[in-house]
Amino acid sequence: xxxxxxxxxxxxxxxxxxxxxxxxxxxxxxxxxxxxxxxxxxxxxxxxxxxxxxxxxxxxxxxxxxxxxxxxxxxxxxxxxxxxxxxxxxxxxxxxxxxxxxxxxxxxxxxx
Amino acid sequence: xxxxxxxxxxxxxxxxxxxxxxxxxxxxxxxxxxxxxxxxxxxxxxxxxxxxxxxxxxxxxxxxxxxxxxxxxxxxxxxxxxxxxxxxxxxxxxxxxxxxxxxxxxxxxxxxx
Numbered sequence: 582x583x584x585x586x587x588x589x590x591x592x593x594x595x596x597x598x599x600x601x602x603x604x605x606x607x608x609x610x611x612x613x614x615x616x617x618x619x620x621x622x623x624x625x626x627x628x629x630x631x632x633x634x635x636x637x638x639x640x641x642x643x644x645x646x647x648x649x650x651x652x653x654x655x656x657x658x659x660x661x662x663x664x665x666x667x668x669x670x671x672x673x674x675x676x677x678x679x680x681x682x683x684x685x686x687x688x689x690x691x692x693x
Numbered sequence: 694x695x696x697x698x699x700x701x702x703x704x705x706x707x708x709x710x711x712x713x714x715x716x717x718x719x720x721x722x723x724x725x726x727x728x729x730x731x732x733x734x735x736x737x738x739x740x741x742x743x744x745x746x747x748x749x750x751x752x753x754x755x756x757x758x759x760x761x762x763x764x765x766x767x768x769x770x771x772x773x774x775x776x777x778x779x780x781x782x783x784x785x786x787x788x789x790x791x792x793x794x795x796x797x798x799x800x801x802x803x804x805x806x
Contacts, residue, residue: 585736587736621702621798621799622798623697623699623782623795623796623797623798623799624737624782624796626793626794671736671737679786681725681727681739681742682727682794683739684729684736684737684738685736686735686736687734687735687736689734
């Protein structure tokens with residue numbers, strides 16, 4: 582998992598609640614990413630950030646929000662607008678968006 | 694956009710045998726192809742990668758081959774061991790303002806002792 586940490590490992594959410602997933606890296610990488618993983622599917626990009634104070638929507642951004650106030654941190658908020666949030670969420674980082682991505686250990690979110 | 698197909702979705706081999714996983718991609722401009730190994734409940738780990746100017750790359754028991762003409766690349770694992778059991782993902786870097794990565798759907802490899 583290198584220098585990428587995600588917390589918590591498991592997260593439970595009630596209907597209508599917002600929850601925030603943490604991602605921190607100490608690799609001095611400029612770019613960071615959030616992916617969603619569902620059984621039988623490839624990783625799908627939610628949001629990415631090329632540099633501090635900048636982020637862009639990925640393929641499935643609806644119902645999610647992010648911030649990038651610090652280089653080492655890229656938290657993901659799963660809002661109540663996300664209708665099917667139960668999934669495994671993976672954070673990744675790379676030197677730049679053209680470089681190899683390295684993944685964190687993941688957070689499993691379950692909606693009760 | 695880029696489309697990556699990965700086969701097979703599941704693969705069972707006897708310990709000591711070889712395993713081959715194949716991916717095809719659609720964007721001829723793709724130029725970088727990493728392979729990741731994901732163990733249950735963990736994040737994917739990069740195991741090997743190849744760039745478009747190289748046809749083959751080896752790292753001990755693992756190798757990747759690339760056929761740019763046919764637009765496919767393959768992961769080869771020789772002398773498989775039980776600890777090789779995991780889900781393997783291929784990926785391709787295609788066009789896009791941010792060098793978008795497209796992942797395959799994964800192959801669950803089971804090595805039977």
